[in-house]
Amino acid sequence: MTREHEDLLGLLAEARKRLLIPVRDLTDADAAKRTTVSELTLGGLIRHLATxxxxxxxxxxxxxxxxxxxMxxxxxxxxxxTLSHWLAAYAEAAAATDEYVASLPSLDIEVQLPATPWSPPEPQFWSARRIVLHLIHETAQHAGHADIIRESLDGANSTAQWG
Structure with missing residues (x-):
């Protein structure tokens, strides 16, 4: 594994850790509660990221x-x-991602992306690096959402409550 692999997987691990802080000590009922005008819930965010x-x-x-x-x-x-189900699914998905990315000889490999309704008409290609960066971005963005949802739920926040 190269230094780049280590750095990117390390950043992804940090983002995952930040995401999981706001779901500490939650019941399934609290994890399913909407606390803002959006449809997002803490359990739903964990499900989305595990998936x-x-x-x-x-x-x-x-x-x-x-x-x-x-997809x-x-x-x-x-x-x-249950929340524990999705936390376990997320841990399993994260471990599988880390193992596979660590096994790649280079993050320069090109991957054709699936065609989706929002895709441009021509085939799109990303490097393995860009996919890992996308996972970091997505996880960090949703960690911020999770902080807001948790604070709206019971006033807890990752800075004051858990550092």
Missing amino acids: GERLWLQVLRTADGSLPDG LDTYQYTMSE
Whole structure:
């Protein structure tokens, strides 16, 4: 594994850690509560990111532009199952992503992205690096959402409560 692999996987691990802080000590009922005008819930965010990591890993592994089953699922943000179920699914997806990315000899490999309704008409290609950067961006963005949702839920926030 190169220094770049280590740096990017390290940043992704930090973003994941920040995402998980606001779901500490939550009940399933609290994880499913909407606390803002958006549809987002803490459990839904964990489900979305667990699903997202699993799907992006499929995109990275196949590299042929095939659309992973569930990639267009519009219910990814809703809480289904229990919070512990989605936390375990997220940990499993994260471990699989880390293992696969660490095994790549180079992050320069090109991956054809699946065609989606929002895609341009011509095939799109990303490097493995860009996919990892996308996961970092997505996780960090949703960690911020999770902070807001948790603070709206019970006043707890990652800075004051958990450092």
